[in-house]
Amino acid sequence: xxxxxxxxxxxxxxxxxxxxxxxxxxxxxxxxxxxxxxxxxxxxxxxxxxxxxxxxxxxxxxxxxxxxxxxxxxxxxxxxxxxxxxxxxxxxxxxxxxxxxxxxxxxxxxxxxxxxxxxxxxxxxxxxxxxxxxxxxxxxxxxxxxxxxxxxxxxxxxxxxxxxxxxxxxxxxxxxxxxxxxxxxxxxxxxxxxxxxxxxxxxxxxxxxxxxxxxxxxxxxxxxxxxxxxxxxxxxxxxxxxxxxxxxxxxxxxxxxxxxxxxxxxxxxxxxxxxxxxxxxxxxxxxxxxxxxxxxxxxxxxxxxxxxxxxxxxxxxxxxxxxxxxxxxxxxxxxxxxxxxxxxxxxxxxxxxxxxxxxxxxxxxxxxxxxxxxxxxx
Ligand code: PMP
Ligand code: GLN
Numbered sequence: 001x002x003x004x005x006x007x008x009x010x011x012x013x014x015x016x017x018x019x020x021x022x023x024x025x026x027x028x029x030x031x032x033x034x035x036x037x038x039x040x041x042x043x044x045x046x047x048x049x050x051x052x053x054x055x056x057x058x059x060x061x062x063x064x065x066x067x068x069x070x071x072x073x074x075x076x077x078x079x080x081x082x083x084x085x086x087x088x089x090x091x092x093x094x095x096x097x098x099x100x101x102x103x104x105x106x107x108x109x110x111x112x113x114x115x116x117x118x119x120x121x122x123x124x125x126x127x128x129x130x131x132x133x134x135x136x137x138x139x140x141x142x143x144x145x146x147x148x149x150x151x152x153x154x155x156x157x158x159x160x161x162x163x164x165x166x167x168x169x170x171x172x173x174x175x176x177x178x179x180x181x182x183x184x185x186x187x188x189x190x191x192x193x194x195x196x197x198x199x200x201x202x203x204x205x206x207x208x209x210x211x212x213x214x215x216x217x218x219x220x221x222x223x224x225x226x227x228x229x230x231x232x233x234x235x236x237x238x239x240x241x242x243x244x245x246x247x248x249x250x251x252x253x254x255x256x257x258x259x260x261x262x263x264x265x266x267x268x269x270x271x272x273x274x275x276x277x278x279x280x281x282x283x284x285x286x287x288x289x290x291x292x293x294x295x296x297x298x299x300x301x302x303x304x305x306x307x308x309x310x311x312x313x314x315x316x317x318x319x320x321x322x323x324x325x326x327x328x329x330x331x332x333x334x335x336x337x338x339x340x341x342x343x344x345x346x347x348x349x350x351x352x353x354x355x356x357x358x359x360x361x362x363x364x365x366x367x368x369x370x371x372x373x374x375x376x377x378x
Contacts, residue, residue: 061089070248165310
C-alpha cells in the first residue's frame with residue numbers, strides 16, 4: 001500500500017515512553033508532569049458531569065470558556081479576540097496546529113519552519129502537499145538568523161511557524177525578534193502560525209512575547225495554546241487557537257471535520273478555573289523552582305548546559321562523557337541506567353545535535369533527585 005507519509009515513523013515520544021516502561025526507568029522523556037492536576041479543577045470537572053454537561057458542546061467550544069480565553073489574552077496581551085468568531089477550542093494544541101496548517105497550505109506552498117522543530121509541523125505540511133523550508137536555529141542559544149529567513153521567503157511562501165518558548169531547546173523569542181518578524185512579513189500575504197503552548201512557563205523575569213501582542217503580526221497570526229501543558233493535565237487533550245475572523249472561519253471548517261467538538265465537562269471546568277488568573281500566573285515561578293532544583297543537583301556532573309529560559313525542558317550536553325551520538329546514548333541511558341530522555345537530533349535534520357538530550361523537569365522533587373543521581377554517576 002502506498003504511504004502518504006513515507007518518512008514518518010512512530011513518534012519519539014511514544015518510543016521513549018514505552019522504553020521507560022519496559023526498563024522500569026525514570027521517565028524524563030515525553031513532556032508531561034508526574035504530579036496531579038489541581039483538585040479544585042478535578043472537582044469542577046466532576047461537578048460539570050453531575051450537572052449533566054455530558055453531550056456535545058458547541059462545535060467551536062463552550063461559550064463561557066471562549067469568553068475566559070479572550071479575557072485572559074486581553075489581560076496579558078492587551079488585545080481583544082471576539083469569543084464568538086475568533087476563538088476555537090480544540091483537542092489539544094495538536095489539533096489546532098493541524099487545522100491551521102490544513103486550512104491554508106496547498107500543493108506547492110512553502111512553509112518556513114525552524115529546526116529543531118516540534119514533530120507534528122512537517123508531516124502536516126507534507127500531508128497537505130506543502131513543502132517545509134527548514135531554517136536551522138543558530139549557536140548555543142538557538143537564535144533565529146533573520147537575514148536567512150528573509151532569503152528563504154519566496155512568492156510561494158504561504159506560512160511561517162514559530163514556537164516560543166521553544167520545545168526542545170527552552171529558548172524564547174525576544175521583543176526584538178518579534179519586531180524583526182513584523183517588518184519582514186509586512187507587505188506580504190504570509191500567515192504566521194505561533195505555537196505558544198508554553199506561554200506561561202517562562203523564567204528569570206522574562207516576558208512572553210505572544211504574536212497577539214504585535215498588531216501587524218496579529219492580523220495574520222493563528223496563535224495556539226494548550227490547557228494540558230498549562231494546568232498539568234495533558235491527558236485531557238484540550239487546547240485552543242485564536243485568529244482574526246476571516247482566518248478562523250477557514251480553520252473552523254477543518255475543525256468540524258477533524259473532531260467537530262471537544263470534551264464538554266473539561267471545558268466547563270476550565271471556564272470556571274480561568275476566572276482566577278493566579279492559576280496561570282503562578283506557573284513561571286513554580287517551574288523555575290523545578291528547573292533550578294534540577295540544575296543545582298547536576299551542576300557538578302559532567303553534563304553541561306545553558307539554563308532553559310522557558311518550557312519544562314532542559315537540554316544537557318554530554319560531550320565530556322562519550323562520543324556516542326544522542327540516539328545511542330539515550331538508548332544506553334534508559335536500558336542500562338534506567339533514565340529516559342529525548343535525543344534532540346530527532347527534531348533536527350540539518351544540524352545534528354549529536355551531543356544533546358532533552359529532559360523534562362515537570363516532575364516531583366523526588367523523581368528529579370533520582371534522575372540527578374543517575375546523571376551524576378557518569
Ligand atoms: N506544540 C508543542 C511545542 C508541544 O510541545 C506540544 C506538546 N504538548 C504541543 C504543541 C501539543 O500540545 P497538546 O498536548 O495540547 O496537544
Ligand atoms: N509535547 C510533548 C513533548 O514534547 C509530547 C506530546 C506527544 O507525546 N505527542 O514531549
